[in-house]
Amino acid sequence: MKLDQIDARGLSCPQPVLLTKKGVEKNPEGIQVLVDNTTARDNITRFANNSGYKVETNTQGSGFLLTLKK
């Protein structure tokens, strides 16, 4: 199954987390988020864990692809 993807590269905090929050509200089964810095990666991971999602992190180019699943 293809998950919806959110491109949060270049956005400053807390926007990547806000987009992720809106994303999982729309697609509760999971989403993917692209980020380009470790702060956004850590913040989204913390948010996901707090809201009951598991996060898989893959390095992609100079950034990270986060996959959130229930």
Next chain:
Amino acid sequence: MREKKGIIITGAIVGLLSVLLVKFGNPVNMGICIACFIRDIAGALGLHRAEVVQYIRPEISGIVLGAFLTAFGMKEFSAKGGSSPLVRFVLGFIVMIGALMFLGCPLRMVLRIAGGDINALIGLAGFAAGIGVGIVFLNKGFSLKRTYSLAKFEGYVFPAVMAGLLVLLLAKPAFIFFSEKGPGAAHAAVLLSLAAGLIVGALAQRTRLCMVGGIRDLILFKDWYLISGFLAILATAMIGNLVIGKFSLGFADQPVAHADGLWNFLGMALAGWGSVLLGGCPLRQLILSAEGNIDSVMTVIGMTAGAAFAHNFSLAASANGPSPNGKTAVIIGFAVLLVVSYFNLEKTVEVKMKGDVELEA
């Protein structure tokens, strides 16, 4: 939880270092204050001529260089910019106007509460209210747009300027102003201040410590991470103040403060709202600047310009209270924030793509 331990320890160290700096010469409840110290640097460079607040504060250079070295070592240094730089300059300017109405940045607000200054609790209420207003706009899709990669060299300039300030501090050329009395003349030894700054910068870089982020994340995401640092600063600084005998509970006669509740509230509300739009408090802006974020450098330059204006045009409050010009400036500041907040709302906040996306290396 392991993560939270780090920021609690960071907060505790920042709180203790702040008390230590007061013990060894910094103004009371001003162990570290980003707004006040940038204002002092602006004065030392002659950008304003308020004779009591002129000193090149090595804490600021230390924080930036500590964060720069740490970010570099951890491979988190990356030069980028282009996310509404001029708007960020203006926001930095306004945050400084608000902070100098209250007499302190958000970090000093915490330190003032830790010293028993109840005026700062009113400031905190205003700060939280300002953050609340900012969050309304964030939820409606406020965005200063994306940053883009820049040449590495661009990112080295700001830390180099900070190192240059240290040279000026040590060389003391005649064209640099140093206060002979007032808060600007009260300072700890250069090496102690610099060392404290380096430690705070390094730790804040690792933990993303941020006063605005603490309250923001608690309201937005019920996330206690950042605010744990805030609370740790409060707790240790309060204990430290009690130990060195600098704790005095009350409204009246607090050090470098005034007791006008309305304007303490409004000043911090302005700083809180502006900082939420920027994505971080003045301390966080320094750390991001050190990591190569040129938009944050623009914010810091905006804060410096704001500080110079504040003293050149009698906008800054003093122990006697706010000035009429300062009140006008704060009201104009709110109007500008409203315009900036409204015109940067994005109708479609979600940028979504189906399928795989390759990131450029």
